[in-house]
Amino acid sequence: MSAKLNLDKLDLDIIHHMMENAEISYADLGKKLFVSGGTIHVRIKKLQEAKVVKGTKLSADLKLLGYDVIAFIGIYLKESSLYDAVAKELQKIPEIVRLNYTTGNYSMFAEIVCKDISQLRYVLHDQLQKIKGIERTETFISLEESFNRNVKVAS
Amino acid sequence: MSAKLNLDKLDLDIIHHMMENAEISYADLGKKLFVSGGTIHVRIKKLQEAKVVKGTKLSADLKLLGYDVIAFIGIYLKESSLYDAVAKELQKIPEIVRLNYTTGNYSMFAEIVCKDISQLRYVLHDQLQKIKGIERTETFISLEESFNRNVKVAS
């Protein structure tokens, strides 16, 4: 499936550090990992070419931006063959930020980010229920996010 | 709750662009948004001071790193007062990358990233079931991630 990659401890340490903070300079990261800044640069270039790392993303505080509601939605489909068609419709709704096709109770599993409960209600009631193929949905509103972190890729 | 912020369209456009790609230079982003690179710099500094933006993170391809299994776990607690104690235990398991306290069927909702199914089985069976306070769990393994994006903060 996925190409064979030969990543050593240094590669993983670099990824691990920069998944948390990509603003550190190569020189400073090199000091932490006991190599030169040049070596960090060479490794990152290799990782980019191998498509293991794919750029950096700004991390923003959604609450401060006015997005106070995060919810998860379990979706039951009328037939599982409708997955692609429904996924396409869901992608048109900008509040739906993530969609997974899953095993278990639900056919698909979505995450939604809204400004407030009334916007959530609008998306759930007026947008989702109009999509052909969706049988019904179950919503789990997040009251608190305990943590949200990256998997620990390095020892 | 959250401090009053006065963000204009330019602020939101900057955040929107850089949530997707934080590597663009201020000069280039300025060209896109029809202001100078200096203005981009001033705005980003303001957004950092307001804690609206909190650094950048490297985006890595988990599949290429050998993490082939993403799953969601609905957790039933014996009593909802046990939430904090259980959250603390779950945080010790590095494969659990996210935990939310939710309304609805489940008391809490977790996301887990594993190398393979046998590692998932190990965490679910040997680690989760040993935590006092967890009544039972339901697991939804992601067979495919249709999309995973940021909420659209700008028009």
Add this chain to the structure above:
DNA sequence: ATTGAAAGAGTCTCAGT
């Protein structure tokens, strides 16, 4: 608040090891 230019810092290339 925005701008442009100068100073400072970081990235990238490359020749040497």
Add this chain to the structure above:
DNA sequence: ACTGAGACTCTTTCAAT
């Protein structure tokens, strides 16, 4: 494969508007 130094680019500061 790693390093260090030079060339280059980007960020940061600041005086002017």
